[in-house]
Amino acid sequence: MSRQLEFTMGGLLDHIAQQFPDNEALIYVERGLRYSYREFNEVCRQVAKGLLKMGIKKGDNLSIWAYNVPEWVILQFATAKIGAVLVTVNTSYKSAELEYILKQSDSNTLFLVQGFKDTDYVATLLDVAPELATSRPGELQAANLPCLKNVVFLGEGSHAGMVDFTGIMELGKDVSDAELAAVESTLDRHDVINMQYTSGTTGFPKGVMLTHFNVINNGFNIGECMRFTDKDRLCIPVPFFHCFGCVLGVMACVTHGSAMVPVEIFDPLKVLQAIEKERCTAVHGVPTMFIAELEHPEFPKFDLKSLRSGIMAGSNCPIEVMKRVIRDMNASEITIAYGQTESSPVITQTRTDDAIELRVATVGRALPDVEVKIVDIETGNELPPGKQGELCTRGYLVMKGYYNMPEETAKVIDADGWLHTGDLAVMDENGYCKITGRIKNMIIRGGENIYPREIEEFLYTLPKVSDVQVYGVPDRKYGEQVMAAIVLKKGVTMTEEEAREFCRGRIANYKIPKYVKFVDSYPMTASGKIQKFKLREMAIRELQLEDAGETA
Template sequence: MTLNHILTTPALIARGAARYGTRIAIETVQGNLSYAQLDAARITAARALIGCGIEPGERVAIWAPNVALWIVAALAIHSAGAALVPINTRMKGLEAGAILEDSGARLLFCCGTFLGESYPAMLAAHRPASLTRIVVFDGAALPAASTTQGGDETWDAFLLRAAGTSMETFRSREAQVRPDTLMDIMFTSGTTGRPKGVMTTHGQNLRAVHDWAQIATLRDADRYLIVNPFFHAFGYKAGWLAALASGATVLPHLVFNPERVLERIVRDRVSVLPGPPTLYHALLDMPGLAERDLSSLRVAVTGAAAIAPSLIERMRAQLGFETVLTGYGLTESCGFAALCRRGDDAETVAHTSGRAMPGVEIRIADSDGSALAPGQTGEVLVRGYNVMQGYFGQPETSLDTIDADGWLHTGDLGTLDERGYLRITDRIKDMFIVGGFNCYPAEIERLFSGHPSIAQVALVGVPDARLGEVGHAYIVLRSGAHASVGELTEWARQNMANYKVPRYLTVVDQLPVSAAGKVLKYRLREGAASTGDGSEKTAENTAAS
């Protein structure tokens, strides 16, 4: 049976156990899991989920950093026929609670503490009634704020529930998972400011994963260091799922730190290292780089920000990568759409996002949806097996995004050259990218509206040498209200993910508006580009970590 026929994750992992057996699937300092052990672990956890009453099609969320149990829990969710809902680890309780409520998730797997924050405690005040159980990966006991809920427990206690589900019952449930079964709902923000749940199936994801892994030349001998977060398609689908589909070894990495990553490359003989351009810039700036043994490095895949051809050349010459690729995708396309090919020159890799993956079409269209000639700029449309099933609970929004001919309207502007290589030139939407993380002004503006002193806020993305782009917020205070930039920044840090916190804040008397009352954001961008506009820079945000 070829991988082309393995179109559910339960079948993929079972096949991996049979084929690779004792080969290490996941390697961590806490311990290793072979392919056979991973298969056994996901079965036990799936039986426990069934024992908790999780039914096919229900939603189960994970809110945790890159740890081995994230993968085990995700595979268990898939094996039980439920849909995985990943949650960004940089989100605060208010944001996570909204996603849990919108998805209707009945059970949440989460870490106890990460980066100094207790996740159950953060969620306590924002926990929706639909969430009946929290399972905490780490720690011997749950915090007091969470133990008030009778269904909350540790991972070890959760696994004991597996005994209540027979193998026969599990196999029956597993057999119900088909290629058209909903695999995950990944929430992505948009112009409305309310995150939308993108629905995709097992079959379309695994077909994309297989093709991506083949183009990226993943091998069963590879050692794949995954710095990209598991809650993101780059760390999840093009990350551990692509690695396991290839028989490679997954090396999870918790928080990006250039020195620690460099140490791991040398010590763990890393061969595959995808990430945003900021990752490679940081590594190339490390002192003593030439004295390190980086001979194991083989494949790099990057994107999500502007790249200079010189960076591609340095990655090849100084880091030793044989293959450096860039790609393009969005959550609504399973995270995959276009990818460069091995052998593409530095100019092509730097200035394009590659060409369409097999079975995927890319069109540059005018405002009527008609195809434009090579070199002409228009909206990027994507069509193929990889296009989402729609937005969870928002059929009208889905119809606005996917037209009657099946084309996904991305909201990005770009061109195609004569070879079919895609170049992204701008965005129709106001989204900007901070160190590889998508930031949506409407969502951040909505969060800021919860501050009692703020009357209006408008956010734009501005260039940044290190992170590509950062946020600049222009704020109008309520009449008679007083709030300093420092106070507003601290409030933002307490109520939104770190990468969303604007790097610059400017308090203004009024926002520039059109005759129709629409905020003229181009005027704000012009103001941000000039000097002496009264803005104040907030403290550093390590948004790419």
């Protein structure tokens, strides 16, 4: 029987902290940091009070630019306790993208770490807002970023013009419980408290507005699909700035009183160490993460017997990888989830007791209280089971809209409240869905519609193949041709002809890749989504197909 949680995020955490006060809430293995739910709630309340003292008000937009540091999870709840909106910034962004997000979101506060990989965040911010170097903390007046007033540093040390995160906790000591309670009493569960920018794989990123109700209920139902209880312990190596981390990870745990075991920056060895040391019962990841864990040279040394479940999502889940996760990682109840940020984010998920065939061949069925239909991409009419069309969804999970983009919102949410995903899918008579591609990823070769997913799944059965992505490139004669970018398993070699020969007689000739390229990795968003449009752009340059693209 389905049920919906009526809490705000702050109210939810108060409730769970009362129900499971001594349960471990948040564990950072490398830092030796452990919070029980009672302690975690108290820290979040203290930070919420500090934000109030800083002058942050309900409805203010606050950006966070950081990998999975402890402050991230604390801020997810602290900001929600006062009704401020946490705007999540992609960890891979550079200066132009940061400037765009801070401007477009009207953020008055930015929380940031020193940097990530090859990007120094502090230096990048100074490029965008040089006035910070000479401003008093809390009084920034930047020509490029008129809304931004506060910059808060997360980490050791201090920087000119910035408030230190520990300073916020100190400020909170001057605010009473009654003052915080008064603010919380004005909040509504349908208020926006989270804003995530779509990956921007096409056009400018759009700010997806999500409410308390969106993320709490989506997180709760995700956890239910994994049969989570207060005894579960989830390893979270996926980024918090993306729904995979902050909803499928954090909210699935908090709604069930489960323990969160984040990995700050993905490293397959650290994931394996965290699972073993903390006896994690579940682990999340995109397929490339699971591949990296399975193929790590030290993988056989680890005791993963505690593992039971988790989620593989974010991009197409290769059947062979799924089978290895079940067999070799002991995650016999691993699930597949499908969705997008605009649906907060999960629409369908497999269940732990689904037959293995369903768990490797579909993305499951609709979550409770979620409607799903498949419509004809030309007419918009609903299609019967077994017919391919666009997947649409309706229910509590649909976003409020794109921030300050009403026209873009109207393009994806129709008058009847259906969110149009842009994904091609087939649903069977039991409601289980197979995602067959993106409408814009479909390859049309000489009038034949080709769905890259089908060819990818076929090529995954080649023993030497670790990963594969299939996409279309321009062709003068046929309009488009099929191209495959293949990552080989370590220590093996293969020729282009060998890959094509494997296909001959097994799949239709028009589906056999005309072009095969061997690569070490794929261009990705920081949330683990493979950017096929970049693969296509590289191929067009390398194969000198610019003219073909113009005439195709």
